Amino acid sequence: MEYAVLTGIVLVTGVALALIAQWRDWRPPLYVAVLVGIAVRVLLLFTAADDAWQPVDFIHSFKPAGEAVLRGEDPVLASEGGWHFLPTIPYVYGILLWLGIPWEYSGRLVTVVADIVLIPLVAKLAGGPKASLRAFQYALSPLALLVASIHGQVEPVALVFGVAAFVVARGPGSPERAGITTDFVAKARQGLAAHGWRALPARALALLLQALKPVPGDRADFKRAALAGLLMGLALCAKSWPIWLIPGFLLLLPHLRARIVALFVTGAVPLFFLVTLPVFAGTALDQIPEVIRVIQDIRPIVGEWGWTPWFTEGNWDLRPELATFGTNLIYVCVVLAVLIWRRADPIDMTLAILLIFMVVTPRLGAQYLLWFMPFLIARPTRFAWPAILGTSFWAAYGYVYMTQYDQTGWFLQHTYWSRASIVLLPVLFLAMPWERRDPRVPELAEPVNPTGPARLNSVV
Structure with a gap:
């Protein structure tokens, strides 16, 4: 990487500003966070596109x-397995290439735009009085800058x-x-004590039918659910990993x-992009099973991250056998x-799911850490910043420092870099929201009243 010094200065400055903002409790207006995010992402996009070094998958797969x-x-x-997801993002790549934008720019433009849109979304996700602070901190996130502007990986598209x-879904x-x-165990015990085992199926069916019974306000809820489902479906069209987001997003619905x-x-959304392959991608019907x-x-x-490099000597x-064990462990x-x-x-x-995935996964690219x-x-959480700083430093070492070496030197560095990642596993484990295993707001922890406002938090 020819612009390693400039990239390093931008990353370190961003981290410093994010930490100072945390310490001083800065809450800049949201537009300031967005403008800062645009500035640093566009700067790194241009330097990365102008660099002689380009990521292997960015050139040979995407x-x-x-x-x-x-x-x-x-x-x-046609990419010979280089692209093994649905064709949604390649459609955008194709349009940008058709417009005549050079690949080094057009390939990154997709991810940079998505990552910029993520800045106000992080503010909405955080909510509360510190929403703009969180947006500002994400705008300067080193990992986001590396993945979106340097690597051009599609994680930001799935995330947006x-x-x-x-x-x-939260509304x-x-x-x-x-x-x-709802305390299922307590209700089941009460039902068994009152009616016995034989009545359990009928009771369960009655509860299910009651949950499916229409009530006033369903139309608005359905519209919100359909839009949320459309967005999650598009996330799955970008990559397959957003399947881990589905449990949390469903629980946010009323x-x-x-x-x-x-x-x-x-x-339905991924299915649409699959069945329309013959229309939009020129895929023959008999080729769809192969796709x-x-x-x-x-x-x-394996051998890139965590515990598996110690079985592969860092290569x-x-x-x-390691991949199967790790997958089952996930x-x-x-x-x-x-x-x-x-x-x-x-x-x-959802945060707990994503962090535990990083701790136990047998295979991982640095871009996964953006999830x-x-x-x-x-x-x-209490250990959020040690996790953010640790993973960002590890990823930056790979993206910025290791790219200064030739192929032989890079692989030598990789043997140390990959094995060193095991140090981050306990940090990520500690960064899980252990102190928030129960609802923070007392009234949200009360039993659900189907006729009152608390219905929004009911499991059914």
Whole structure:
């Protein structure tokens, strides 16, 4: 990287300003945060685009996908597996290339614009009197600058739709919400004591039918749920990982009927982009099964982050046994996070899911660390800043310092860099919202009254 010094100065200055803002409790107007975010992102975009060094996947995976759309070919198949997601973003790449914008700029323009839109969304996600402070801090987030402006990775696109889905699902009112407030265990015990095991299925069916019964105000709730589902569906079209956001965003909706609507729309959006491949991407009907296979195929490459580099001597390696164990560990830990934070604010539950994923995952690119960043900055925990600074330094070392070496030197540095990431795992674990496992607002923790305002927080 030819502009390493300038990039480093921008990142360090941004961190310093973000920390001073935290210390001094600066709350600049939202437009100031947005303007600052635009300035630093555009600066780094131009320096990165003008640099002789370009990320490998940015050139050899993302660019072929955009060029395939420009030629009227399927971006998944034409990129030879380089792009293994739905073609939504390659459509945008194709349009920008058609306009004649050089790839080094057009490929990053998509992610930079998305990351700029994330700045006010972080303010909306945070809510409360410190919303503009949180937006300012995200505007200067080193990891966001690296991923959006330097790497051109598509995480900001997935995040802009995912965070917007949370904002829409939560709707107006207090930024503090409760998760599941109904005590299922207590109700089940009461039902068993009163009616016995034989009556349990009928009681469960009666409760389900009661939850599905229409009530006044459903139309407005359904509109909100449909819009939130549309946004979450678009997040899934950008990448597959926003599936981890679905439990939290559904719990922010007012009742079971709205959640069903949102879940239906969420699934319908990716399906639309899949079945319209023959129309928009020139995919033959008999090629769609192959496209699905490529999208589903995830090679078990480990050795980049966390615990797996210690089994691969810090190098990338195809280790199916490590990948399988790690994947199963993710599922177990995510379920535990949902159970532990089931009563918490759904945003806190989502933050817990994303952080525990980072702790136990067997495979990770530096851009993955951006997943939790908007949520952690919007709702910081006790160890939020050690986690933000630690992951940002680790990622910056890879993006800025290691790119000064040739291929041999880079791989040597990688053996140390990847294994050093294990130090961050306990920091991320501590950064989980342990102190917010129950609702913050007392009235939100009360039993739900289906006829009153608290209905908004009911599990059904």
